[in-house]
Amino acid sequence: MKRLLLLLAAALLLCSCANKSMTRYEALxxxxxxxxxxxxxxxxxxxxxxxxxxxxxFLYYFDLGTLHHYNRDFKESALNLDKAEEIYDDLYTRSVTNEAAAVVTNDNVRPYRARPFEIVVLHELQILNYLAMGDVDGAMVEVKRAQLALERLYQKDNEKVNDNGFLRYLCGLVYDLAGESDDAAISYVQAVKAFDEGNIKMPKEVWEFVNENLRRTDRADNLKDLKHEPLAATPTASKARELGQEIIVIGYAGHSPILGELYMSGTFVSGGVMHLNYKDSQTGKISSFTLVAPPVSGGNGETFHIGFSLPEKKTLPQRVKGFDVSVDGQRFSPEKIMDVNAELDKNIKEETPTTITRTAVRVTLRTIAAQQAKKAMKTDNVLLNLVTSLGTDVAQSQLEQADLRIGLFMPNSIYMSRTPVETGVHNVTVKATGMNGGYAGEYTFKDLKVARGQKVFLIIPAIR
Structure with a gap:
């Protein structure tokens, strides 16, 4: 009985850990x-x-850093994102203790390591923090860190595309500001390739600035190696180079998705196959699939009935789909430069097969252990045996909870525009365009002073 109570207590403890993931959004x-x-x-x-x-x-500091960034408290944002990055770096080398615990319980017992696109967003926000503060040296440090992070992601799993066009483009912009033309050119070429491998179309403005940079630095031949038609003229980029000043708008549109639970059930044959069924949240239909089942200790070819939950994307209502910008009466629409929603889709698609196999093996091992525990705790008391059996089943089933942790305040998508301006005072209005027409918000910057050679970054957080 003592062992049963301990098992039930452990299950309740793990449930409470999982509930933090499920209730965080509802609370905040x-x-x-x-x-x-x-x-x-x-x-x-x-x-x-x-x-x-x-x-x-990691999520605590990442969420705080993101919120402070939206609040235009760039220094405080940078401090929190620094802490998130330190935690990620510390966890980069896998903790054997935490991994071993996850094998017998669930993924929630492990320290959260961040999804690849969250690391990308972290470095984008961090670079923008320093650019918004006018600290090119600080931005350069973050560029180096971002490039190291992308290299680590590649080394960890070089079969997956974890590069990002927007992040590479920001790196090129910072190198440009620092006068590092060679590194800027390399980053711009990497940006083009990352956009081509990614989930959004190459922004026209990005391609124009890439063309201007490569031609100006005698690298026009590099344009022929890229999968886009070279431009005959680059009026905006050339004017930005000539004047030296720009107003750069970064618009965050909508709220990125969170994670809900997708329940699967079916059969698992050790060393054979596992057949799983689930209800498609989009269509409402029951779907099924079959995967190879790896051998598990004690399986002996027996068929086990299993059930568990996996994370699935939960889209939130969106009120903002883009932006209209007016600079001194000149109107234009920024282009989408990153799609966080699509990044999550890609991440889930890539991770799901591994997660299913890992979870199914874990559930099967616990089922075998539960059966053995029932035998070990069997007594001559029929009622006690029934209570023990039910308690063991409940505890075992409650151990498996989907890991729903994710950054809560990322934008659904990011937009960017660059406007060359003269030195002096300017008036800027940014309107967030609504999903159903009209405008969902307006941001006004009157008498905005732009000094010689200055790049003014305006952060527009339409997280709705």
């Missing part, structure tokens, strides 16, 4: 909606222990 979204970024920041800090806990410290 109202604060963001009602009290804005200040309210959300206060809520995150106040309820850190309950909503994040020790295993989600």
């Amino acid at each position: 979204a109202p604060a963001l909606e009602k009290d804005g970024f200040d309210g959300a920041i206060h809520k995150v800090k106040k309820e850190e222990k309950d909503l994040y806990g020790s295993n989600s410290q």
